Amino acid sequence: MGDMAENDEFYLRYYVGHKGKFGHEFLEFEFRPDGKLRYANNSNYKNDTMIRKEVFLTPSVLKECRRIVADSEIMKEDDNNWPEPDRVGRQELEIVMGNEHISFTTSKIGSLMDVQTSNDPEGLRIFYYLVQDLKCFVFSLISLHFKIKPI
Amino acid sequence: MANAEVEAVDFEPEEDDLMDEDVDASSSPRATIPKLKSAITGGSSSAPKKTKGRGFREEAAEADRNARMSARFDSLDSEGGPGPERSIEGWIVLVTGVNEETQEDDLHNDFGEFGEIKNLHLNLDRRTGFVKGYAFIEYESFEVAQRAISEKDGAEFLTQTIHVDWAFSRGPFKRRNARRRSPHGHRSRSPRRRF
Numbered sequence: 001m002g003d004m005a006e007n008d009e010f011y012l013r014y015y016v017g018h019k020g021k022f023g024h025e026f027l028e029f030e031f032r033p034d035g036k037l038r039y040a041n042n043s044n045y046k047n048d049t050m051i052r053k054e055v056f057l058t059p060s061v062l063k064e065c066r067r068i069v070a071d072s073e074i075m076k077e078d079d080n081n082w083p084e085p086d087r088v089g090r091q092e093l094e095i096v097m098g099n100e101h102i103s104f105t106t107s108k109i110g111s112l113m114d115v116q117t118s119n120d121p122e123g124l125r126i127f128y129y130l131v132q133d134l135k136c137f138v139f140s141l142i143s144l145h146f147k148i149k150p151i
Numbered sequence: 152m153a154n155a156e157v158e159a160v161d162f163e164p165e166e167d168d169l170m171d172e173d174v175d176a177s178s179s180p181r182a183t184i185p186k187l188k189s190a191i192t193g194g195s196s197s198a199p200k201k202t203k204g205r206g207f208r209e210e211a212a213e214a215d216r217n218a219r220m221s222a223r224f225d226s227l228d229s230e231g232g233p234g235p236e237r238s239i240e241g242w243i244v245l246v247t248g249v250n251e252e253t254q255e256d257d258l259h260n261d262f263g264e265f266g267e268i269k270n271l272h273l274n275l276d277r278r279t280g281f282v283k284g285y286a287f288i289e290y291e292s293f294e295v296a297q298r299a300i301s302e303k304d305g306a307e308f309l310t311q312t313i314h315v316d317w318a319f320s321r322g323p324f325k326r327r328n329a330r331r332r333s334p335h336g337h338r339s340r341s342p343r344r345r346f
Contacts, residue, residue: 146239
């Protein structure tokens, strides 16, 4: 195929959560290099239970995920000047792509307002939209495969 | 920030010792730390990775994550082996290279000719509001989905070449450049910071 990027290693994990009066509530998903997608959602509100699902994806799906990441240019960013995780919550985005490995952390981002008033609005905006696009991708995969509402 | 770095430096020498000696000490939470990392990056690539981000300097968060991810995950009953995997109500097909101005109707017209489309996800780019570039289509039967794939993969759709393939697989796929793990993989797990 001549597409070197396709052969390169790819791993992606996203986490958002907080520890509060309903315990540890979080959403997390992970794309593994062998094609396994893992999805976990723990909301203790009103005794909701933990959802943990996993399914293998085809290389085509992984490639599309990778394309979304590459197009965002998130690998050029740095979390140095992003708001640090706090009591309200934390987000983690870890990606291995080619020979680069990022592991970014920041607080929850309520709206674009939080992005604009931060010390790195350009970088944080990229993160903000990428996370939404990835969630959207994963929610489609999980809801189509398992017929659950993944929110 | 500054604190985190100081902490990381303090931890490092001890961490190395712990990992060499306590690999089997399941009572030590720290002994489990390298596992996920090595599953991700270890063994499959010899080149050191350029790392970036605060996440590399937080021991507690990493232990947390390993605890979360070591739990049991549910999956649909699968026969395993190669080939596409059936989803709970049908067969899901991924379309990529989808024109950003595509409407759902365009896809219904083109992909509905093979059989009834049970579900269609045409997701939007959250920043631009245009189509992100992919779609998921659910068909009830394997045969219909298979026909959509063989007839539409590589076809032109709204002036762009699209690719059509199964979304789910029965098992892991092997990367063509996958290297074998080094025979001493168990002993030589590197501390994660070196990646």
